[in-house]
Amino acid sequence: MDERVGRSGLTDRLIVRPEVGALLGAVVVFVFFTVVTEQFATIGGVATWLDDSATLGIVAVAVALLMIGGEFDLSAGVMTASTALVTATLSTHYGWNVWAAVVVSLLFALGVGALNGWLVMRTGLPSFIVTLGSFLALQGLNLGITRAITGTVQVSGMRSTDGYAGAGYLFASTFTIGGVEFQISILWWVVVIAAAAWLLVRTRFGNWIFAVGGSAPSARAVGVPLVRTKILLFMGTATAAWLVGTINILRFTTVQANQGIGLEFQYIIAAVIGGCLLTGGFGSAIGAALGALIFGMARQGIVYAQWNNDWFQLFLGVMLLAAVLVNNGLRKRAERVRR
């Protein structure tokens, strides 16, 4: 260390981390609902809001990586329904083994993700528009194909399919702590957070994610594979959506063809609350996970407080604005430009 670095202090070093705002927010929300409700901080309460946070957070973390890479994916929400529908239709209607159906569903997700990425890179159009297109297209396919095959807009009966027990154990079982059942989705979430955080700050690929989002031409000029990096990020969000879709279909054994609409914005909101810049190049996986945690805690906390659910939207709006303002300030501190 150079002597001029000197007293940069713990607060200064913490404040440039993108997830600090979200951590403070999470603490405030937790304390608030612990005080105003009785069930919130009980083990049962924790199990409930952790599960809600987990199914949101798995995709939010992947979306955060994509946003750091400078792109959006509006199709991620509907993709959770599409993948569930593929799995459910193949195993209930065509009698496939659940494992085979799950694998085909994953391949489908990877294909759509790659197509999203390829279209964005090939056309140079904003990913907002391209994935808005795939969002609408998937929504139509979900309803159209489900109706054509089953005659209704839902697929159910997963429980009696071949291989359900094993797949269900992996994706939709529970584990018990202190006499309360926790959903295994929470463990999946932890695995996704750990993998994403490690990938982002400890690997070459993570370095490339920051670079393609921070300044794509600079990254390309020093030899970063721009197109490959971004396409892989789109495939990442699709894979995360597949994981949540699979968890959902195996847990609830039924899927509605119009499920998942609106989730895409929740993922983006969680990522932004967690410190991701809308313009790319800055953010963290742990921050996005904290954003999802705030989301889950507030949604369930409002239920425990027996308030009308309308207040959740107000809370969300205020939270989002506050997060953007705080993050903006933090980022300016992080890159105080002196000339």
Add this chain to the structure above:
Amino acid sequence: MSPLIEVVDIGKTYGSVIALRDVSTVVNAGEVTCVLGDNGAGKSTLIKILAGVHQHDRGEFRVEGEPVRFSSPREALDHGIATVYQDLAVVPLMSVWRNFFLGSEPTKGFGPVRWLDRKTGRTTTRKALADMGIDLRDVEQPVGTLSGGERQCVAIARAVHFGAKVLILDEPTAALGVKQAGVVLRYVAQARDRGLGVVLITHNPHHAYPVADRFLLLKRGAPLGQYEKSEIDINELTRQMAGGAELEALEHELRAQA
């Protein structure tokens, strides 16, 4: 020995627009070739061909005697040609050492599972910068917190460290103050003294003259002249740059009106 880079009657058209034609020059090891010209003279087109961003469609482009045609900047880099662009040399929000190693990150690990060797990254960056005489406070700080001149220097040090044989600098002093520009030019001279061939693009003859060995003047996509340093002095260079006779005519005109 053949020069590091040699272009012969090179040309490039975008549709019906002739961006560059009949340009020839050489870049030797340990020498600075300076490309001068006003906006729209074809400077950018020339360096984009050299850097592998665009391909020439006329003439010949040789690297160490071998005719080449690069399809990507990566390919140019693999041939030892590194380019430092004016405003996109670095990613501002990333730390100095992450920028330094971007695209060539040091890793460690077992077999296919590899992760960044952050310690090596930091110490190597600090040492490489120090070798170039660049003294930074902290390699973990975002590059955006550095001054414009320091950013250029980091990019130059990076190219030198990764074994570039030819360094292309696109307007490295354009956005800088007088003092900062001087600092950058000193590093250009240092890269030259280490035996690199340097292509310096600028529209400021006062920045070009002290460090360059050869001057290529471009105008409207065509060569206006090429001079060794011994053949031309700074006044003549400035005169040619400013349009020479045209400027004198303008001066007369303005005087007549006064």
